[in-house]
Amino acid sequence: xxxxxxxxxxxxxxxxxxxxxxxxxxxxxxxxxxxxxxxxxxxxxxxxxxxxxxxxxxxxxxxxxxxxxxxxxxxxxxxxxxxxxxxxxxxxxxxxxxxxxxxxxxxxxxxxxxxxxxxxxxxxxxxxxxxxxxxxxxxxxxxxxxxxxxxxxxxxxxxxxxxxxxxxxxxxxxxxxxxxxxxxxxxxxxxxxxxxxxxxxxxxxxxxxxxxxxxxxxxxxxxxxxxxxxxxxxxxxxxxxxxxxxxxxxxxxxxxxxxxxx
Numbered sequence: 001x002x003x004x005x006x007x008x009x010x011x012x013x014x015x016x017x018x019x020x021x022x023x024x025x026x027x028x029x030x031x032x033x034x035x036x037x038x039x040x041x042x043x044x045x046x047x048x049x050x051x052x053x054x055x056x057x058x059x060x061x062x063x064x065x066x067x068x069x070x071x072x073x074x075x076x077x078x079x080x081x082x083x084x085x086x087x088x089x090x091x092x093x094x095x096x097x098x099x100x101x102x103x104x105x106x107x108x109x110x111x112x113x114x115x116x117x118x119x120x121x122x123x124x125x126x127x128x129x130x131x132x133x134x135x136x137x138x139x140x141x142x143x144x145x146x147x148x149x150x151x152x153x154x155x156x157x158x159x160x161x162x163x164x165x166x167x168x169x170x171x172x173x174x175x176x177x178x179x180x181x182x183x184x185x186x187x188x189x190x191x192x193x194x195x196x197x198x199x200x201x202x203x204x205x206x207x208x209x210x211x212x213x214x215x216x217x218x219x220x221x222x223x224x225x226x227x228x229x230x231x232x233x234x235x236x237x238x239x240x241x242x243x244x245x246x247x248x249x250x251x252x253x254x255x256x257x258x259x260x261x262x
Contacts, residue, residue: 002007003195004042005041005042005102006042006045007041007042007043007044007229008044008045008221009042009045009047009135010026010044010045010046010047011049012046012047012050012051013050013051013260014051015048015051015133015152015154016131018046018048018051018131018152019151019152020103020133021044021045021046022151022152023150023151023152024044025044025260026044026045026046026144027042027043027044027045027046028041028046028048028107028111028152028153029045029046029048030048030067030068030105030107030108030111031068031070031103031104031105031108032094033065039100046067048067048152049068051068052065052066053066053068053107053154053155054068054069054070054073055069055070055155056069056073056074056077056079056080056180058079058160059160060160060204061159061160062154062157062158062159062160063079063157063158063160064082064156064157064158065078065080065106065109065153065155065156066083066106067105067106067107067152067153067154067155068105068107068155069105069106069107069120070100070101070102070103070105071092071095071101071102071104071105071106071109071142072092072098072102074088074089074092074106074119075089075092075093076089077089081135082161083158084126084163084164084165084185085164085165085166085261086156087122087125087126087165087167087183087185088119088122088123088126090122090167091118091119091122091169092119093165093215094118094169094171094174095118095119096175097175103257106119107153107182109203110123110130110140110143110153110156111153112147112183113143113144113147113201114195114201115196115198115200115201115202116177116178116196116199117195117196117197117201117202118139118167118169118178118181118196118197120144120196120201121167121182121194121195121196121202122165122167122183122194123140123156123158123185123215124140124141124144124183124192124194124196124202124203124204125165125167125183125184125185125192125193125194126158126163126165126183126185126192127139127140127159127185127192128140128156128157128158129156129157129158130143130153130155130156130157131153131154131155131156131157132151132152132153132154133151133152133154134151134152135149135151137157141204144201144202144203147201151155161187161193162187162188163185163186163187164185164186164187164260164261165183165184165185165186165195165261166183166184166185166256166257166258166260167181167182167183167257168181168183168253168256168257169181169182169183169197169253170249170253172255176240177197177240178196178197178200179197179240179241179245179246179249179252180195180196180197180198180241180246180249180253181195181196181197181202181248181253182194182195182196182250182253182254182257183202183257184194184195184254184257184260184261185261186217186258186262188252189216190213191209191213191216191217191220191225191258191261192204192209192245193205193208193209193225193254193257193258195250195253195254196237196248198233198234198235198236198246199236199238199240199246200234200235200236203233203257205225205228205229205232205233205254206232207228207229207232208225208226208232208254209230210232211224211228212225212258217258217262222255222258222259223255225251225255226250226251226252226254226255226258227251227253228245228253229250229251229254230248230251231247232248235247235250
């Protein structure tokens with residue numbers, strides 16, 4: 001059994017106070033579901049629970065999700081289930097067990113840029129943005145690229161549009177992490193393909209996306225796009241799956257995802 005040792009606890013009354021604590025050696029506490037994966041000892045645990053960051057708001061042009069919003073709240077959200085084929089609600093509903101979904105937050109799921117994060121893969125495919133306290137609003141892709149930069153996630157912002165979207169994953173058991181996950185979106189022929197749990201962090205399948213941009217969507221190009229994603233992305237092995245198995249899964253899941261968003 002793993003134990004997490006917290007030396008000091010700081011309950012922030014403002015984002016400014018929280019950021020100062022973070023830059024002085026603190027670690028954002030979040031829901032705490034995945035904190036032990038970062039380190040077994042935390043110098044200062046920074047609690048943001050008083051900052052009212054748990055919300056899902058539908059505005060005129062965007063949907064905003066506060067960083068302290070739990071996976072269970074995302075799963076049950078009538079707002080999120082009504083957009084993008086309900087991709088976020090569907091993805092949240094298969095993450096671990098309900099006990100974990102009741103405490104794990106969206107900020108915690110993306111903040112560590114974990115390879116196994118299903119939510120991160122979905123947000124990348126949806127071209128979501130992240131509002132950070134210090135750096136401001138950045139794309140999900142930029143957020144992943146600069147994952148080692150310390151900052152506080154305030155909220156996730158998703159543009160409201162007519163994207164069709166799909167999420168697929170393969171697991172060894174219902175409550176296990178994904179051995180591979182794929183999210184696909186289609187906005188009037190503009191295709192985004194994100195592949196995660198490789199076991200590396202989610203990434204766009206750029207070559208496959210470029211191929212579809214040039215050749216369109218049909219049975220032949222969909223199959224070929226899956227093969228291109230398989231052959232151009234990097235895969236590794238761990239206790240859940242070998243790199244070879246992940247490569248073959250990638251081809252199949254990308255194809256199925258594309259078929260769902262035609």
